[in-house]
Amino acid sequence: MDLRLQNVSHFYGATEVMRDITLDIPSGQIVCIVGPSGCGKSTLLRMLGGLERPSAGQVLQLGAPPADCLNPLTYIFQDFALLPWRSVRGNVALALEDHRLARSEREAIIADVLARTKLGDFAEALPRQLSGGMKQRVAIARALAVRPAVMLMDEPLSALDSQTRELLMDDLVALWTRQPFTAVYVTHNLAEAVRLGHRIVVLSRRPGQIREIVKIDTSLSARAHGDAALEAHQRHLWGLMRDEAAAADAELLDV
C-alpha cells in the first residue's frame, strides 16, 4: 500500500501551516521529512495517519495493505509512550489485544518482534528498568507487531543521547534490511535523514512547501557513519535549510 498526499494545504484558524503539498510514500521505502521548526512536519504525519483532515487536498491510500496486516498505519513517538505498569511483553501484547488472534498466534508474533528488536531476554522487564534506547526498541516492537503497511515515526530518536541514537539507527537499518518496511520518518537531525532515508523531503518554513526531494540510492546497509557521500548529502540538505531555519528561529523569538 502506498500513501499519497495530493495538493494538501492546511490552516489552523487564520494561520496557514502547509501549502499545496503533493507527495508519494512508496511501499518498502523510508521517506524522511525535514524542515525548520513549525513548518508542519508533525501535522503532515497526523494527516497521513488520518488523525487530522487537511483544509484542502486529499490523503490517499493506494492499493490494499498486506493480507496479514492488523493495523495499516501505526505511530512511533519520541517519548516511547509505554505503559509503565506493563512489562515489555505486556506493552507489545497491548497492540494485539483488539485483534481476534489465537493465543498461539499472538505469542508467535510477540516472540518474533521481540527477537527482531533484540528484546527476547527482556520480555518480563518493566519500562523503568530499561534504558532509553531499549524503551524505544519496545515501541518499535509494538509497532511491528501489528504488521503495519506504513509506520509513522515522529522524531523517534530525538530523546536519546547520540551514542544510543547511532546504535538504534544501526538497529533500524538491520530491521529494514532483513524485512523492508514502509515508513515516514520526521526528524530534525540531518545525519539521521541521510542514514535512514531512501528519499528526504525538505520542507520550507511555515507555510510548509516542498523545497526539494533528495533521493539517496546507496542501500541502507552500505551507508556508514562518517561516509563522505552521505556527508555531501547532509551538507546539501543543510544548504537548503540553513536560511529557512534561521528565519523560523527569529520568527519564534518575535512571538
Ligand SMILES: Nc1ncnc2c1ncn2[C@@H]1O[C@H](COP(=O)(O)OP(=O)(O)OP(=O)(O)O)[C@@H](O)[C@H]1O
Ligand atoms: N492543533 C493545533 N492548533 C493550532 N496550531 C497548531 C496545532 N498544531 C500545530 N499547530 C501549529 O502549526 C504549525 C506546524 O506545527 P507542527 O507541529 O506540525 O510543526 P513541526 O514542523 O512538526 O514543528 P517542530 O519541528 O517544532 O516539531 C506550528 O506553527 C504549530 O504551532
